[in-house]
Structure formats: C-alpha cells, structure tokens
Amino acid sequence: MTHTRRLQLKTMPLILVSIILGPLGNVFLGKAMKGIGTVASARILDLVPIASRVLASGYIWLGIACLLGFFIAHMLLLTWADYSYVQPATSLSYLSISVLSYLLLGEMISPLRWLGVMVICLGVFLVGRTSPSTSGAPSRA
Amino acid sequence: MREVVLFFLIVVAGTAGELCVSRAMKGIGEVHDFRPKSILSFVLQSLRLPWMWLGIALMSLGFFSLLAILSFQEVSFVVPVSALSYAAGAFGAKAFLGERINRNRWVGIAVVCIGVTIVWWSRK
Numbered sequence: 001m002t003h004t005r006r007l008q009l010k011t012m013p014l015i016l017v018s019i020i021l022g023p024l025g026n027v028f029l030g031k032a033m034k035g036i037g038t039v040a041s042a043r044i045l046d047l048v049p050i051a052s053r054v055l056a057s058g059y060i061w062l063g064i065a066c067l068l069g070f071f072i073a074h075m076l077l078l079t080w081a082d083y084s085y086v087q088p089a090t091s092l093s094y095l096s097i098s099v100l101s102y103l104l105l106g107e108m109i110s111p112l113r114w115l116g117v118m119v120i121c122l123g124v125f126l127v128g129r130t131s132p133s134t135s136g137a138p139s140r141a
Numbered sequence: 142m143r144e145v146v147l148f149f150l151i152v153v154a155g156t157a158g159e160l161c162v163s164r165a166m167k168g169i170g171e172v173h174d175f176r177p178k179s180i181l182s183f184v185l186q187s188l189r190l191p192w193m194w195l196g197i198a199l200m201s202l203g204f205f206s207l208l209a210i211l212s213f214q215e216v217s218f219v220v221p222v223s224a225l226s227y228a229a230g231a232f233g234a235k236a237f238l239g240e241r242i243n244r245n246r247w248v249g250i251a252v253v254c255i256g257v258t259i260v261w262w263s264r265k
Contacts (some may be wrong), residue, residue, distance in 0.1 A: 023220070026207075026211075026216055026220050027216055029207070029208060029211055029216075030211045030215075030216035030219075033208055033211040033212040034211070034212070036212055037212065038212050038213040039208075039209040039212040039213070054208065072180070072184070075162065075166055075183075075184075075187065076172055076175075076180070076183075078162065078163045078166040078167070079166045079167070079169060079170065079171050079172045080171040080172070082234065082240050083159065083160065083163040083230065083234045083238060083240065085246070091224055091227065091253060093220075094220065094221045094224060094256075097216065097217060097220045097221070098217050098221075101215065101216045101217035102217070105215075105216060105217075107215050107216065107217045109217050110263050112259060112260075112262060112263040113217065113218070113221075113259075113260055113263035115259055116221060116256045116257065116258070116259030116260030116261075116262075116263060117221060117256065117260065118256070119252060119253075119255055119256030119259055120221060120224060120252075120253050120256030120257065120260075121256075122252050122256070123227075123249045123250065123251070123252030123253030123254075123255075123256060124249065124253065125249075126245060126246075126248055126249030126252055127245075127246055127249030127250065127253075
C-alpha cells in the first residue's frame with residue numbers, strides 16, 4: 001500500500017466525522033442564539049447579561065459538545081495531513097449544514113444559495129483529488 | 142457594516158487560530174494510536190504547547206464573533222460565507238507553515254470561493 005493510499009484510508013473516516021459534527025454544532029448554536037435575540041452592542045456591560053443567557057441555554061452546550069468532537073477529529077487529521085488539504089476537504093460540511101438548517105431550523109434556502117453550496121462542493125471535489133500531504137510523499141498533481 | 146466586521150473576525154482570527162493549532166500539531170507528529178487513553182494523552186500533550194494556546198485564543202475570538210452574527214443571521218448563510226477563510230488559509234499555510242500548494246489545489250480553493258460569492262448574493 002502506497003504512503004498516499006494509507007494516508008487517505010485513515011483520513012476519510014475522520015473527515016466524515018468532521019462534516020457531520022461541525023454542522024450539527026453550528027445548527028445548535030444558531031438555534032440557541034436565535035432564542036437570545038440580536039446582539040447589537042459590543043460594550044462589555046451589555047454583553048454580560050447576554051452571556052449569562054447564552055450560557056444558560058442547553059442548545060449552546062449541545063453545540064459546543066458537537067464542536068469539541070469536531071475539533072478533536074480536526075486536530076488528529078492535522079497531525080499528518082496538510083492544513084490546506086484538511087480545511088477545504090471538510091467544506092463538504094457546507095452541504096450538510098444547508099440540509100440541517102432546512103430540516104432542523106426551518107430555514108428557507110433559495111435556489112441561488114443551493115447553487116453556491118454546490119459550487120463549494122465542486123471545489124471540494126477538486127481539492128480532494130490532490131494528495132493529503134505534500135511534505136511526506138510526492139504529490140500526484 | 143456590523144456583518145462585515147464580524148465576518149472579518151470570523152475569517153481572520155479563526156484562520157490564524159487554526160494555523161497556530163496546525164503548527165502545534167505538526168510539532169507533536171503523526172498520530173498512529175486511536176485508543177481513548179492515547180487520544181487523551183495526545184490532547185494533554187498538545188495543551189503544553191504555546192502555539193496551541195495562541196491558536197485557542199484566536200479561535201475563541203472567531204467563535205464569539207460567530208455567536209454574535211448567528212443571533213441575527215441565518216445559519217445557512219453565515220457558515221458558507223465564513224468559507225472565505227479558505228483563501229486566507231491557503232495563503233497562510235503557504236507563508237506560515239511552508240506547505241506546498243499545487244495548481245489543482247489552488248483551482249479547487251478558487252472554485253470554493255466562487256461558491257461563497259454566490260451564497261453572499263443570496264443574502265436576505
């Protein structure tokens with residue numbers, strides 16, 4: 001098994017975990033923040049009561065737990081794969097976040113927005129055809 | 142204007158934070174053992190690195206900016222637009238981490254950015 005093939009076999013499952021947990025975390029955060037109301041001020045005194053309401057929300061902690069799982073998977077990936085590979089590869093999460101926002105938050109996603117997400121996924125496909133690490137093995141491209 | 146400032150913080154602080162974390166991770170080396178005890182040891186080892194803490198601080202700034210913008214914008218708009226960090230990340234990885242980014246990867250990143258632009262046009 002080539003070095004690049006071995007890297008891809010352990011890279012793909014962790015990317016899958018990342019593209020599910022990351023968006024799910026953001027959806028929970030969005031649900032929590034919509035319940036808080038618009039944060040319009042950057043003054044510390046105004047932010048304190050908002051922060052206490054945010055921290056009391058169960059959805060925030062659920063979102064943070066998902067994002068923590070995503071972060072650990074992301075860190076593991078970065079020990080062997082290039083940052084410039086991992087970051088675009090996990091952008092498949094933009095497709096899952098659109099689906100989850102529609103299903104769980106009831107957001108109406110316009111055809112233009114779906115088109116944008118599809119173009120992002122095309123970019124991901126192009127990036128996915130390059131080697132995960134350009135420093136440990138010869139690049140295919 | 143408020144949206145632009147928050148997106149700037151999400152993209153710049155978030156990307157800079159990830160680059161710092163990536164630098165710390167490369168210092169630890171490739172992980173071969175995925176047992177929970179080994180992963181915990183790996184996490185504790187990473188927390189001893191200054192780059193890790195700088196990364197966490199910058200990513201926290203990006204995270205709080207994300208929370209603020211999520212209070213008045215749709216998740217399906219905010220998250221795709223924050224993918225502007227792809228371009229920033231590629232330039233940062235090349236300059237800061239010395240990664241070689243080949244032409245195919247640049248093309249992919251450019252297409253991702255076109256997608257982000259289209260999503261921005263769908264802003265309500």
